[in-house]
Amino acid sequence: MPTSPATSRVRLNQDELHQLKWFLGQLLSLISMWALWSLESIPGGLIFLFFVGISVVTVMPSLVARIPGAVNKAATPALIIIIAVDFILHGANFLDPMIRMVGFLTLYRSFQFRKRREDLQLLLLTLFTLIIVGVLLISLSFAVQMLIFTPIAMGQLFLVNLLDSSHERILDGDDWQNFSWPRFLSRMRHGLDFRLLASAGVLFAIVVGISTVIFISLPRIKMDQALPFLQLQAGAGIGFSDTISYGDVSELLNGDDRPALRVEVSEPDKIPTRPYWRMVVLDQYDPIDSTFRVSTASRQFTNTRLQEGYRYTNMDTPQRYLSGNTVDEMRLYLEGNVSSYLPLIGPFETIRFPQRVKFFAGEDFNVFELDLPTATAFGYSLNNVALSEAMQASQREARLLNRVYGKPMIVAERGGSIRDLNYPETTVAVPAEGENLEFLQAAVEEITGGEKLSAIEFNRRAIEWLQNHYSYALKTGLPRNDRSDNLVHWMRNAETGWCEHFSGAFIMLARTAGYPSRAVAGFAGASWNDYEDYFVIRNRMAHAWVEVYDGNGRWLRVDPTPQASSLFGSAEMGFESSIQTESGWSAWLDSVRMVWYRRVINFDQDDQEEIAHNIREMSVSAFKNFRDGLTAKWEAFKSWLTEGWSLQKIRDIALAVLAICATLLALRGLYLAFITWRSAHAKGQGRTANDPIRRKAGRVLARFRPAYANAQNKLNGSDLDPWRATYEELLLLRFGETPGARSWKSTLKSARRLMRAGVKSAS
Template identity: 35%
Template sequence: MGALLAMLSFWSLFSLDVGSMPILVLGGLTAAVAFCFPRWVAGIPAVVWRWAGPVILLMIVGDFLLHIPEFIPPLVRMVVMLVIYRVLAPRNLREDKQVILLCLFCVVISGALTVSLLFALQILLFAPLAMALLFVICLVDRGKEAGPHVIDWTSFEWSQFIRRVWQVLDLRIIVLCSAMFVLVVAVSSLLFILTPRFDFNRALPFLELSTQARSGFSEEVALGDVSEIQEDNSVALRIDVPDMDVVSAVPYWRMLVLDKYAEGRFRISHSLRAKPFRTFAERRELRLSVMPFSQHQGDLWTFYMEGGISRYLPLPGDFVALRFQKLQEIEWVPDVRVLGLDSVGQNVFSYQVEDLQFNLRVPVGEGEREVLDSLPLEVEEDELLAYPLTTIELDMPAESKAALHEINRGLVGETPLSAVDYSRAVTNYLWQNFAYSLMPDGERRTGQDPVVSWLSSGSLGHCELFAGSFILLAREAGYAARMVVGYAGGSWNTLEDYFVVRNRDAHAWVEIYDAENQSWLRVDPTPGHGSSDPEMLVQGSMTFDSGWSAWVDSLRIQWYRRIVNFEQQDQVELAMTLKDVLLDYYAALKQRLSEWGLAIKSWVAAPLDLGRLQPLIVLLALGVAVVAIWRVRYTLLGFIHRLLRRPKALDPVRRQAGRYLSKLKIEGIQSPVVAELQALRFGPEQSARAVKSVFSRARKALRG
């Protein structure tokens, strides 16, 4: 049982990214060996355990010293090492309880840090295992006077053990333990619901673990990073939307803007990372006052973003307000409409957006307008070039610039076009000459930019190549352009009515500056993702999730809704719902009792009629018959026995006496009634009436 608890606790810790995977694998294998082959573990020399304690202590101290100021990863590794030691080393009853506490710590700390749906399953498995182990500890605890209980594991055999368990298995114990488990779950659920929720407005910092963002959603994206995410079918976002119709068009879940390009890599420029473009604050709510008051509907969108995706949040367009569950350290870049957290969390992160809109255009920021309206400019190659000049920078060899100029001259000639017309021309060019594929082709030419090399020699490409080609062509022609990464599309879960975005929906597209409208226009040059006209909204057909995988995922959204985000408002709503149900039930019960009372009153007040008394007489007669049969049951059984001329061994009196003798023997009860029962079982035949007193004394002996 200790080894089973250890394996369960190690399984729960696998979801934590704390650099402890090798020791967790070692612990899981150790616990499995201890469970399957306890004779091997019992053969370990005692000297090993005398030295194991000091060695483990030195390892723990060194681990903590090497990882200051972080203490969660060393703490997890310390508990894992202690569990391994306790599972393998000989232990007494007190140390068995230590195993339970250590394993409980592993399960709880994993659930607190990841808030994963698996935590519900793991704690439900842990509870009966821990209860069973405590039950066994109580059974083998013979008190202080009896001495310690020692088990000889060297002679353990699974076949003998299973046979013995089957022999002593008692249905009553199983039923009682099941009832206790149900009671524990019910009481725990009730306490969870009734525990008051206080708004501390601040998380506990030591319970927040950070991890690395996916390479396609970090501050620097190389060619192919976003396409690698598309190989992953796991869920990235779950969104509770006001209505399914609001996502009828293909939704673009905009996350991150990358303005600087060099050698096949797009990244956030140094100037866009710092002030004045980026502001750092601690907020519970972020308001965006760009929508007229008449358009405020109060519709709420709830986003659940899985851990390990990115520290940047999906924001597809304008909104009235964005709210977090607690005070949150954020980085807000209003000019490019990018919102980031201070770190990438390991667990799911949820937030609400009021009156969200999907925008085809992003308004130009105050810090951008003055520079962008003076385009075209000659931009020098400078590593510290300030935004927004980075959106027209071409830091590449002259040969590559010449190749871009040649393509632009064939597309638009020398006549300047609007941003919309130019976008349409470049998109058509890319669609006519290239096809989409996660496995791009083309030859990388020495001394030439990788995107330009693909334009010159390739025919198949992924979304980063299409977006990168568009951006370089636009910049060479004098248009400011930048890359945007996020998700495009999604599906609808029909079981719980919410929108699902998977990692396979990861995408990269372009925003080009439209001077006529003073806004950034979204353009998707990747084939199969829309129209070549950037101003045309793409009406996509909604895909629906169903089947087993959709049902499993619906459990997760219920976990997030009902458990993770359970707050004081939910308590009030639940209490009001319960109140309404009880009031309705009370009203229905009151109405039913009133009807019964009127019926009884009318029945009593009606004239005496034998027909009305007939059902009552039948019920009374049945009751009397049952009582009479029960009182003379032994006499009836004896009569049937003589009538059928059955052997004496099947005499009901003898059989009943045998049953009482068996029960008294099992319980170890020594009583004078045993001799009387033996006389009835093996002596002369007795009538049922004559043995009633003996059977009564046998029942009293068993109860005593």
């Protein structure tokens, strides 16, 4: 009996399969453009145009046919020239030109109706894009992109192999003239084979499982360090470098809410209500360009040299680093393109990295700098971290600081340049003269009243003086002074300013009074993610403050910015009462990123050993529990058998057997009822694939046909009637209109009985 059109699955024709293959290639191109968006190799505006262009031709494929032939012919030589010039201009840095080349080639292939070879080229280009972006950034978006990319790529490869050279052809404009998305999607829906999708899903799950095992098992290696040509040219995205000009920090205070740092703490209740994440210490102020910078003299003093390794331990006396309140362990995850300087909440004993890195350890200033800013998220952990608001100077530094304490270094009176000063003379240098110097000296006289104050008392009075004369705002209302010394110009003429103005002005006042001081830049504050229990520090929390030497071997932290915690403000431990708790979808998504950082980016050899140990312990424990439980049950069963028999025991056994049989019969009845219900509700096109009774009848019919043919050769008359009737009933079950209305169970049972009888007669 022929298959009814109403019950047969829709079969896609060759043209539709070619169209589906082309659409899958377009989706791969869009995913690769999404991945390229994360890099800076191609400008964001250009990537956006690429993405929009590919999306437009994907939605309206007939536009591809309207591209003039001359444009297509000229595109190839134009691309060759552009790519060659790009490589020549960038010399040794060929990573960025290579990424741009792949992006342009992907765009070129996306605006074509492709042959089989060109589809494979596009697949390789997009796969290369995702892999290179994943190696460079290791971001959470890469994992999402790969999860989407993999099944689409598998589907396209399946179609490429299905439409082999015997069906090789290129789509043209005629194939898209009458194209309709609703009709195409309807055909796709009715042509789906759920068994094929299930098989593909199982295969995909196996691939993911094998990839996970490989990831866990492979030795840890950082690709951009193993292969130096893969290093991205990252920059200090928020301005925390060895030179900070006015405006660098304030740019972030205008609503840049992106996370810059995430911190896990073993004892979060010890974190101050306003934590300061110290990054860079700048001791030299240059009035010519109004910048604070790390002086050459301070680098020479600390004898900072490039090192390489997995960890670093401070060699100074442990008491210096472990004084005051301490936290056992902190794990920090710094976002890419923030800075080469690592945020530190205080002096520490040991810093550890998940991979081998190159770094500069400024132990005297408690400053830690990577060889290059990282373009990817960077994780590191600290042990025995001090949370004091003052940092002990080393004995060598304290000895030199005591010599200059109380002795301001007026650069104009000394002669020469501020660049000629030694450290720590740079911390008391006052590079002002004339009216500017007179203004500073008059302000100090007003603050001190001519008294000789301790550093703590001067700090208190200077903060009060600044906050009486200036208020906080992100605009000063002053035109920029193009001559020099914008800092003193602000002090003399403005009424409002931000943290850079307040901290810089405080330093100038403190140095004029003879107190060694230096600028510190980093982050101040934090919020708490309650989903995964960690602190989040955002770009808008960028801040600048001051450290003042007290003459007794300590650097005191001072924050003169209005409404900021300082040495004289509230700094009680315990974060719950004042640190804001983040909630909502954004906080949940950020917690997912944190899991990615923990389990992927910072997955190192210690984690591998921990996983191996846990698997071993779980396996041993599970096997022992299973063995002990099985032994106990066997002993109990043997004891029960040897206790003797009674009428009650026999009755219990009989009742148990009856209960089991009744349960099995009830389950079978429910199963058969469910199949009947499913068959009755399988309607419309493609119901043959969704009707369980039809599927069962089809399987039995496939075995019954040869047995029926054999019976026709051996039987005749009334002996053949049962076979003929059963065969017709099977055909009706398989291809009829309402198989659920007949007694399908008896039909299948009769077919199986006849086949068993045929086997016995043959034997």
